[in-house]
Amino acid sequence: MSKEVVVIGLIAIAGFLIGGVYSTWKTAKGLAMVLAVAAAVAVGGAIVWLVS
Numbered sequence: 001m002s003k004e005v006v007v008i009g010l011i012a013i014a015g016f017l018i019g020g021v022y023s024t025w026k027t028a029k030g031l032a033m034v035l036a037v038a039a040a041v042a043v044g045g046a047i048v049w050l051v052s
Helices: 003-024 029-051
Strands: none
């Protein structure tokens, strides 16, 4: 797989997770925090993958 495809996939996953944070924030703040951390890891992974 090319580098760009992986980066786009990770950013798409991060966007999906951020949507989950938005939708669960009022009802389950703990789960929203876990999703936010997962989104941050996905974005960080995309950046590291792109730079390497």
